[in-house]
Amino acid sequence: MRVFKGVFGIYSGKKEVSATKLIISTALFFVLFGNIAFFQHVFSIYPISFQNIGFLGSLAVGLTAILTLFLTLITSRYTIKPTLVILLIISSFTAYFMDNYNVVIDDIMIQSILETDLSETSDLASWRVLSYLLLLGVLPSLLVQRVKLVSLPLKKTVLYKARDCVVSILILTVMIFSFSKFYTSFFREHKPLRYYTNPSYYLYSIGKYAADILSPQETGVMPLGKDAQVVKRHGEERNDRKELVILVVGEAVRADHFSLNGYERETNPLLAQEKIVNFSEMYSCGTSTAYSVPCMFSHYNRKDYSPRKGRTNENILDVLNHTDAIDVLWRDNNSDSKGVALRVPYEDYSKPENNSVCSDGECRDEGMLAGLDHYIDQHPGRDILIVLHQMGNHGPAYYKRYPEEFEKFQPVCRTNQLEECTQQEIVNAYDNTLLYTDYFLSKVIGLLKGYDKSHNTAMLYFSDHGESLGEKGLYLHGMPYAVAPEAQTHIGSLMWFGDEIREKIDVEKVKKHKDQRYSHDNLFHTLLGIFEVETGVYNNELDILYNPSFGLDLIGGNIRTMSK
Numbered sequence: 001m002r003v004f005k006g007v008f009g010i011y012s013g014k015k016e017v018s019a020t021k022l023i024i025s026t027a028l029f030f031v032l033f034g035n036i037a038f039f040q041h042v043f044s045i046y047p048i049s050f051q052n053i054g055f056l057g058s059l060a061v062g063l064t065a066i067l068t069l070f071l072t073l074i075t076s077r078y079t080i081k082p083t084l085v086i087l088l089i090i091s092s093f094t095a096y097f098m099d100n101y102n103v104v105i106d107d108i109m110i111q112s113i114l115e116t117d118l119s120e121t122s123d124l125a126s127w128r129v130l131s132y133l134l135l136l137g138v139l140p141s142l143l144v145q146r147v148k149l150v151s152l153p154l155k156k157t158v159l160y161k162a163r164d165c166v167v168s169i170l171i172l173t174v175m176i177f178s179f180s181k182f183y184t185s186f187f188r189e190h191k192p193l194r195y196y197t198n199p200s201y202y203l204y205s206i207g208k209y210a211a212d213i214l215s216p217q218e219t220g221v222m223p224l225g226k227d228a229q230v231v232k233r234h235g236e237e238r239n240d241r242k243e244l245v246i247l248v249v250g251e252a253v254r255a256d257h258f259s260l261n262g263y264e265r266e267t268n269p270l271l272a273q274e275k276i277v278n279f280s281e282m283y284s285c286g287t288s289t290a291y292s293v294p295c296m297f298s299h300y301n302r303k304d305y306s307p308r309k310g311r312t313n314e315n316i317l318d319v320l321n322h323t324d325a326i327d328v329l330w331r332d333n334n335s336d337s338k339g340v341a342l343r344v345p346y347e348d349y350s351k352p353e354n355n356s357v358c359s360d361g362e363c364r365d366e367g368m369l370a371g372l373d374h375y376i377d378q379h380p381g382r383d384i385l386i387v388l389h390q391m392g393n394h395g396p397a398y399y400k401r402y403p404e405e406f407e408k409f410q411p412v413c414r415t416n417q418l419e420e421c422t423q424q425e426i427v428n429a430y431d432n433t434l435l436y437t438d439y440f441l442s443k444v445i446g447l448l449k450g451y452d453k454s455h456n457t458a459m460l461y462f463s464d465h466g467e468s469l470g471e472k473g474l475y476l477h478g479m480p481y482a483v484a485p486e487a488q489t490h491i492g493s494l495m496w497f498g499d500e501i502r503e504k505i506d507v508e509k510v511k512k513h514k515d516q517r518y519s520h521d522n523l524f525h526t527l528l529g530i531f532e533v534e535t536g537v538y539n540n541e542l543d544i545l546y547n548p549s550f551g552l553d554l555i556g557g558n559i560r561t562m563s564k
Contacts, residue, residue, distance in 0.1 A: 016150045019080055019157075020072075020164050026084050026144070027067035030199060031060055033136055034091045037098035038063075038196035045190055046182070055182040058175040065175070066200060069168035072161055077149060085141040091199045092137030096129045100419045101396075101475040102468075104195040105202040107209040109478045111307060112290040117335045117350075123397040126417045192483045212308050221343075222312055224299060225319035228528075228535040230326065230383065241500065243326075243383040243531050244376065244455035246444055247462075249293065250437065251334060251392030252477060253492035254466035255280065257434055260494065265409065267434040270442035274496055277507065277514050279544075282493035284465045285520035288478045292464040293338040293389075296520035299537055302481075310339065316524045317344050317385075323533055326383040329375060331368045333391045341387070350391070362400050365390045365440045369447060376451065383531055384455075388444070392437055393467060395476050398429035402436035423470040430469055445496050457498030458505075458530060462523060463491040493518070495545075505530070506547045518544060 042059060046052045075083050097103045152160070176183050186193065195201055255261050259268045260278040285295035285302045294310035295302065297317065317340065320326040330341035333349045349355040355367035368388045376384060391401060397416040409428035413421035441461060448457040466488040468474035477488045497507055522544050528535065529543035540546040 016148045018150045018160075019075070019077065020160060022080065022084070022144070022147055022149065023071045023075070023164070024064070024068055026088070026140075027064045027071060029088075029140055030067055030091060031064050034095045034198040035063065035196070036095065037102065038193070038198065041193050041196055045193070052182075055179045058179050058182075062172050062175040063197060063200075065168045065171040069165055069172075070200070070203075072164045072168070077151075077157065080149070081144055081147070084144050087199050088141045088144070089133070089137040090202070092132045092135075093129070094198050094202050095136055096132040098196055098198065099132075100128070100417075102473045103476060103478055104192075104480055105205055106195065106478075106480050107205045107212070108286065108288050108291045108307075108480070110202070110205050110209045112288045112478060115290050115335060115338065123394075123400070123416050126415070128417050128419070192480070195480065195483075212306070215308065221314055223318075224314035225533075225535040225537045226322055228319050228322040228533050228537075230323050231532050231534045242381065242455050243385075243458070243501075244448065244451050245384070245458045245460065245527075245530060246386045246388060246448060247460045247527070248441060248444060249296075249387060249389045250461060250463035250492060251289065251390050251394050252465060252467040253393055253434065253437065253463035254487050255282065255490045255492050256487070257431060258492045261492075265431055267431055268438045269435075270438050271494065274442065274445055275502075275507075276494045276496045277510055279493040279495075279518055280515050281517045282462070282491050283517065283519040284463070284489050284491045287465050287481055287484045287488045289334065289464050290338055292520065294340055296462065296464070296523050297340045299524050301521040302519065314343075315340055316527050317341065317387075319528065319535060319537065320385060320531060320533065322535075323531075326385060326531055326533075327379050328385045328387070330387045330389070332389040333363055333365050333368055334389045334394070337389065360400075363391070364403065365392065365437070366443060369443055372447060373450075385527070385531070390437065390440070392463070393430060393433045395430075395467060398426070398433050401433040406436045406439070407432050408435060418470070418475050426469050426475075430467070441494075448496070448498060452498040452500060455498070456501035456504070458501055459496040460523075460526070460530075461495065462493045462520065465489065466491050504547065505545050509547070510545055513544075 039056075039059075042056065046056060048056065071080075071084070094105050097105070103109065257263050257265075257267060258278070259266050260271065260276075261280045266272075284292050285305065286292040291307065294307070294315070295305045297315040298305055298310050298313065299316070299319075300306075300309055300313075317328050317330075320328055321344065328344040330337055330344055330346045331349050332341075332346065333355065335350070336348075337346060347354060349368045350363055352358040352363065355363040356370055357364040357367035365388070372386065375386075394401060396418050399412050399414050409431045411425055412429040412432065413425040414429075415421065418426055441459070444459050448459055451457050465477050466486075467477050468479075468485060468487050471485065471487060474485060474487075477484075479485070479488055481489065495510075497505055522542050525539050525542040526544045528538045529540065529545050
């Protein structure tokens with residue numbers, strides 16, 4: 001308790017304290033206790049040495065000056081206490097996740113946090129996070145509340161604020177110019193270091209996210225592919241054989257843990273027995289579900305996509321709907337569709353009311369297959385796309401994601417506090433979850449095989465992003481894409497085709513290109529191609545399965561039917 005009192009300069013609840021002293025004390029508290037991850041990353045690049053000690057000290061002083069300046073500008077006598085309390089509580093959580101999982105709280109992470117449901121939040125609860133909340137949030141907040149602020153006239157308050165701002169700017173300027181050689185590389189070459197400053201970077205990220213949400217937007221959702229229509233194939237009438245495609249959207253599956261990609265452990269034993277095409281070089285659009293899922297269904301490529309564009313434009317499901325020939329169903333065992341399935345039939349399988357395969361509060365992906373036979377039989381003479389959004393390898397509680405019989409690799413990490421487990425225990429739990437995904441995908445294929453005589457059947461599998469498992473101190477996912485490790489962007493992906501569609505797709509030709517680099521950018525156009533949809537938004541160069549014998553060709557940005 002004395003440590004907190006010393007930092008805050010509070011020794012008695014009766015002593016009056018100036019706003020300046022309270023703000024500087026809080027800023028110093030943030031630097032000393034809330035920025036451990038930041039300084040750990042700084043020390044890895046600028047080790048503590050006689051040559052670096054001055055620069056490292058200037059970073060601490062400069063960060064304190066920046067926070068003092070910011071807090072001085074945004075607070076008044078009447079808002080200072082609630083503002084500091086809110087920041088202390090939030091910063092205690094961000095410190096926990098940065099210290100223990102090495103995550104970055106950017107605008108994409110802010111979006112993910114706001115879209116996280118209760119079950120996902122419960123996976124992150126632990127005694128350790130509560131200790132951070134208590135020591136870095138609650139206790140200093142109580143001390144802030146005890147402070148009696150000096151009452152000053154408005155004129156003096158304004159003058160003192162101006163003085164504090166000027167002094168903070170002068171200190172920051174002196175620090176930068178005194179160690180300009182260091183700061184040149186710090187700002188130009190080591191930008192990711194700033195991602196770990198607390199609370200400054202998450203406040204910037206909140207502002208960036210809010211600006212995107214609150215910016216003027218188009219009325220409604222912009223239509224896309226209204227010209228879409230299903231064309232004839234090889235001279236056949238459309239009512240002969242219909243497409244039945246199941247698209248599985250995986251969760252947090254990294255490519256290098258697929259045995260199909262050469263991983264030393266057998267994590268895909270059942271899929272290895274199927275006639276699948278495995279895409280070894282598939283990359284995600286983002287590093288979080290909230291970003292990747294809308295992006296992968298969007299017609300924008302990764303470089304052009306933004307969450308705002310995802311919200312205000314129709315996606316591939318809408319384009320397929322515009323044909324009036326394709327029925328779309330979304331079943332979800334994750335948090336939700338992240339806005340992708342707002343205009344198509346949607347079913348929530350994350351709760352026992354719909355999912356019959358649940359135990360101990362965990363609903364299995366396998367439950368999404370129940371009743372699909374009935375759905376398919378109720379849509380005769382129609383092409384069908386079914387999207388199954390998995391819980392998959394959702395962390396950090398990997399051990400919850402699979403039934404007991406899939407626990408092949410042992411010992412496993414049986415807690416959501418990954419810092420308490422060895423890296424091997426974490427990997428074991430993660431790989432067991434891959435075994436269950438392998439089983440689930442084999443069940444999907446088994447279901448489709450039952451319709452191979454009546455439909456052109458296919459299964460497409462794309463994970464939404466990858467996952468870090470402790471490499472270089474990184475866990476989970478959500479790093480900014482520019483600095484994210486390949487473990488978070490290089491994803492598992494494969495396809496299976498029924499006997500009747502294999503020749504039309506020319507699977508042997510697809511196999512020849514299966515190891516070239518693909519990404520989520522290809523999904524939109526691949527779905528249009530497999531359903532043989534003619535529309536001006538289709539680009540056959542991005543269609544993984546493009547086959548001229550389908551009767552489609554891209555001419556000047558438009559689709560035309562090729563003459564036979």
